[in-house]
Amino acid sequence: MxxxxxxxxxxxxxxxxHLANSSDEQAAFLICRISRTDNEIRLLVRGCIxxxxxxxxxxxxxxxxxxxxxxxxxxxxxxxxxxxLIFVHSHPNGYPDHSSQDDIEERKLFRTAYTRIRTQGVHxxxxxxxxxxSSARVWLPDGSTADIERIRIMGRRARFWFPKTxxxxxxxxxxxxxxxxxxxxxHLLSRLRVGVVGVxxxxxxxxxxxxxxxxxxxxxxxxxxxxxxxxxxxxxxxxVDDTLPKVKIAQRLAADIGxxxxxxxxxxxxxxxxxxxxxxxxxxxxxxxxxxxxRSLLNSFAIYYYVPVFDMGVKIDSKDGVIRSIQGRVTxxxxxxxxxxxxxxISAERVAAQARRxxxxxxxxxxxxxxxxxxxxxxAPAVVAFTTAIAAGAVTELLHRLTGFMGPDRESTExxxxxxxTRIRTNSIASRHDCFCADAGRWxxxxxxxxxxxTWRTE
Numbered sequence: 001m002x003x004x005x006x007x008x009x010x011x012x013x014x015x016x017x018h019l020a021n022s023s024d025e026q027a028a029f030l031i032c033r034i035s036r037t038d039n040e041i042r043l044l045v046r047g048c049i050x051x052x053x054x055x056x057x058x059x060x061x062x063x064x065x066x067x068x069x070x071x072x073x074x075x076x077x078x079x080x081x082x083x084x085l086i087f088v089h090s091h092p093n094g095y096p097d098h099s100s101q102d103d104i105e106e107r108k109l110f111r112t113a114y115t116r117i118r119t120q121g122v123h124x125x126x127x128x129x130x131x132x133x134s135s136a137r138v139w140l141p142d143g144s145t146a147d148i149e150r151i152r153i154m155g156r157r158a159r160f161w162f163p164k165t166x167x168x169x170x171x172x173x174x175x176x177x178x179x180x181x182x183x184x185x186x187h188l189l190s191r192l193r194v195g196v197v198g199v200x201x202x203x204x205x206x207x208x209x210x211x212x213x214x215x216x217x218x219x220x221x222x223x224x225x226x227x228x229x230x231x232x233x234x235x236x237x238x239x240v241d242d243t244l245p246k247v248k249i250a251q252r253l254a255a256d257i258g259x260x261x262x263x264x265x266x267x268x269x270x271x272x273x274x275x276x277x278x279x280x281x282x283x284x285x286x287x288x289x290x291x292x293x294x295r296s297l298l299n300s301f302a303i304y305y306y307v308p309v310f311d312m313g314v315k316i317d318s319k320d321g322v323i324r325s326i327q328g329r330v331t332x333x334x335x336x337x338x339x340x341x342x343x344x345x346i347s348a349e350r351v352a353a354q355a356r357r358x359x360x361x362x363x364x365x366x367x368x369x370x371x372x373x374x375x376x377x378x379x380a381p382a383v384v385a386f387t388t389a390i391a392a393g394a395v396t397e398l399l400h401r402l403t404g405f406m407g408p409d410r411e412s413t414e415x416x417x418x419x420x421x422t423r424i425r426t427n428s429i430a431s432r433h434d435c436f437c438a439d440a441g442r443w444x445x446x447x448x449x450x451x452x453x454x455t456w457r458t459e
Contacts, residue, residue, distance in 0.1 A: 001039065001040070001041060001146075002039060002040050002041075002149040003040070003041050003042075003043070003122065003124070003138045003146055003147070003148045003149060004040060004041075004042045004043070004148060004149055004150045004151070004152065005032070005042075005043045005045065005086065005124070005126070005136065005148055005150075005151045005152070006042060006043070006044050006045065006151075006152040006153075006154060006305075006306045006444075007045045007151070007152065007153045007154070007306075008045070008153075008154055008155060008306060008335055008336075008443070008444070009153055009154060009155020009156060009157075010155065010336075011030075011045050011046075011047070011048055012045075012153045012155075014048050015028055015030070015048050015088060015128075016128070018048075018050045019088065019089070019090040019128050020090070020128075020130070022092070023061055023092050024059045024060055024061055024064070024092065025059060025060065025061065025062070025063060025064035025089055025090055025091070025092065026050075026051070026064070026089065026090045027051040027064060027066060027087070027088065027089040027090070028048055028049060028050045028051055028088050028089075029048075029049040029051070029070075029074035029085060029086065029087055029088070030043075030045050030047070030048055030049075030085070030086035030087075030088060031045070031046050031047040031048075031049065031074075031077055031078055031081060031083045031084075031085065032044055032045050032046060032083055032084045032085070032086055032121075032444075033046055033081075033082075033083050033084075033444055033445055033446035033447075034083075034084055034119070034121040034122075034446050034447060035280050035305055035446045035447055036121070036447060037277075037278075037280050037281050039281060040280075040281050041121065041122055041138075042280070042305075042446075043084055043086065043121075043122070043124065044305065044306055044444035044445075044446050045086070045444065046081075046083065046443065046444045047077075049073075049074050049077070051066055051070050054067065055067045055069065055070035061092050061093050062093060062095075063101065064089060071109060071112070072116070075112070075113055075116045075117055076116070078113075078117045078119065079116060079117045079118055079119065082119050083117075083119055083121075084117070084119055084121040084122060084123050084124075085113055085117060085123045085124075086123065086124045086125065086126060087106065087109060087123075087124075087125045087126075088125070088126040088127075088128060089102075089125075089126075089127065089128070090127070090128050090129070091127055091128070091129050091134070092129075092130065094129050094130060094131070095129070096127070096129060096134035096135060097127070097134070097135045098125070098127055098135050098137070102125070102127075106125050106139065107139075107143060110123050110125075110139035110143075111143065113139075114141050122138045122139070122140060122141075123138065123139055124136065124137060124138040124139065124148060125137060125139065126148075126151075132161065133151055133161045133163075135163065136148035136151060136161075136163055147163055147164070148163065149162070149163075150162050150191070152283060152306070154306050154307075154308060154334065154335075155334075155336075156411050157401055157402070157404055158283070158284065158308060158401045158402055160188060160191070160192075160283070162191060168187070170183050170186045170187070173259075174186050174214055177213065177214070181399075181403055181405070185402060185403055186214060188402065189213055189214045189215050189216070189402075190214055190215070190216040191216055192215050192216055192217070192283050192284065193216070193217040193218075193219065193281060193282050193283050194210055194215050194217070194218050194219070194282060194283065194284050194285070194286065195218075195219045195220075195221070195279045195282035195284070195285040195286065196210070196218060196219070196220045196221070196250075196285075196286045196288060197221050197222075197270050197279075197285060197286065197287050197288055197289050197294065197298065198221070198222050198269075198287075198288040198289040198290070198294075199220055199222045199234070199246050199247065199249070199250045199288070200222075200224075200230065200233070200234060200246070200288065200290070201230070201233040201234065201314070201382050201384065201387035201391075202288040202312050202313075202314065202387045202390055202391045202394070203222070203286070203288030203289075203391075204233075204234045204235035204236060204237070204249075204250065204253070205235055205387060205388045205391035205392070206286050206288055206312075206391045206394060206395060207220065207235070207250055207253065207254075208235045208236070208253060208257070209391065209392065209395045210286075210395065211253070211254050211257050211259060211261050212257065212259070213395070213399075214259065215261065216261065216262060217261070217262040217263075217264065218254070218261060218262070218263055218264070219264040219266060219278060219279060219281070219282055220247050220250050220251075220263065220264065220265055220266060221247075221266040221268065221269065221270050221275050221276075221278070221279070222245075222246040222247050222250070222266075222267070222269065223267060223268040223269040223272070223275070224245075224246050224269075225243050225244060225245055225246065226241045226242060226243065226244050226245070226246050226249055227242065227243075228241070228242040230382075232384055233382055233383070233384040233387055234246075234249070235253060236249050236250065236252060236253030236256070237249050245267055247265040247266070247267050248265075250263070250265070251263050251265055264278075266278055268459075269289070269294065270289065270294050270297055270298070271291075271293055271294055271297065271354075271358050271457065272456075272457065272459050273451050273456040273457075273459070274459060276297060276301060276451075276452075277451060279301065279307070280305055280307075282307055283307070284307065284308050284309075284310070284398065284401075285298065285301070285302075285307055285308070285309045285310070286309075286310050286312075286394060286395075286398070287309050287310060287311035287312065287333070288312060288391075290313065290380075291354060292346040292347065292350045292351045292354055293351050293354035293355050293358065295311060295340055295345070295346050296340070296341070296346055296351045297452065297454070298311060298333060299333055299339045299340050299341065299346075299437065300436075300442075300452045300453075300454065301452065302333040302334060302335070302339075303333075303335055303339070303436075303437050303442050303443060303445075304442060304443075304444070304445045304446060304448075304452055305444070305446065306335065306443075306444055308332060308333065308334045308401065309332070309333040309334075310330060310331075310332055310333075310394045310397055310398055311329075311330070311331045311332075311333055311340065311345075312328070312329060312330045312331075312390050312391065312393070312394045313328065313329050313345075313390070314326070314327070314328045314329075314382070314386050314387050314390050315327045315328075315380065316380065316381040316382070316383065316386065318381050323420065324420075325418075325420050326386055326418075326419035326420045327416065327417065327418060327419065328386065328389065328390035328393065328416075328417035328419060329345070329390070329414065329415070329416055329417070330390065330393045330394045330397050330414065330415045330417075331343065331345065331413065331414045332397060332401075332413045332414065334413065335437075335443050335444075336430065336431060337413040337428070337429065337430070337431065338413070338414075338429035338430060338431050338432065338435075338437070339431065339435060339436075339437040341432075341435055341436075341437070342429065342431055342432040342435045342437065343414070343429065355455075358457040359455065359456075359457045359458075386419055389417065389419065390417060393415055393417060397415065410426075411428055412426035412427055412428045413427070413428050413429065414426065414427050414428070414429070
């Protein structure tokens, strides 16, 4: 089991500002919801409680004594919110590890936490030095500890901290990338777990780029079988692959490239609850699906789990073999930014119609015959050059979030490609106040029943 912590950037910055405002030790408590899979327990930070004023009994550059009331108040809030607790304190002198005194005091603290907080999860502790996080661990119910494997900070950038970075050499075939971004980014890419939803025209191109960039683990979801008519735009496909599951073609593509990428196959669409739940282990998700129900679910997923989703699409307006316009889009779905509903990229009517078809196909057919459900329409035109261009745009946005190579002023959350006009536009729009994505009560909510507060089809 691995243990991780995810912050929103605003919460991390508030924590850092509090802990760094004195040459003496400072402390705070973090209230966290939980995401639990077979392989990972992920703590999602939803609130920061600074320890201040009369809650501090003693304080110096090397020690701190906190009043019991501060602990009990934080534990009560965690229990009330069905959350877990993380204790954070600073070492302004730069000492990187938990001290022996930390071990003694925290053992008592977390023994009490497991008694007073009824949430079925884990609690943890972090140490922050002037250089950033330096030590991170969870305390388990039996009094033992385990390392926190990674800390994510998600916002304008996607930042990661790994307590054990290692000294592995970067393979020589990444030399040109290292010259562009440096070794640290190449090491980061090798540690990332990226999800790809759909491996058709855009998805297969995104997949190939992620593999060649050196992403360590890629989870792929697609429940469809390949049709030979799509060979002109699906990377890695062959005419003889007709009826082969698309995820198998993706798996073969990774094996043929041979960079050692770990590929995890999910042979179902994310409109199946069991498929989307597996993406809870991802650091980042690339949304390459073309149905509105799937996009709506990714909308909610990004909000509930602090996992940035790069949603993309291509639309070719063509009549009688003459192209009138080509538009592409890459939208970054993240807390605080306008979602696809806010932007009008998907409609509640079509999402509801597709959900009805998923959960009650017979009833949906009857309603469609009566004209109460919108028709899905014919397959849209697709050209490999255009799907590849938008896929490359999405991967470029991912690289910017990781590196900031476009500069600090580039904070847009959507890129519009007017391909036929050779023009690119960007925008950054806040959540609409009456949209579900603006409801902070949903942010970082993590595991709930039903999953994502949504009704799911029977599998």
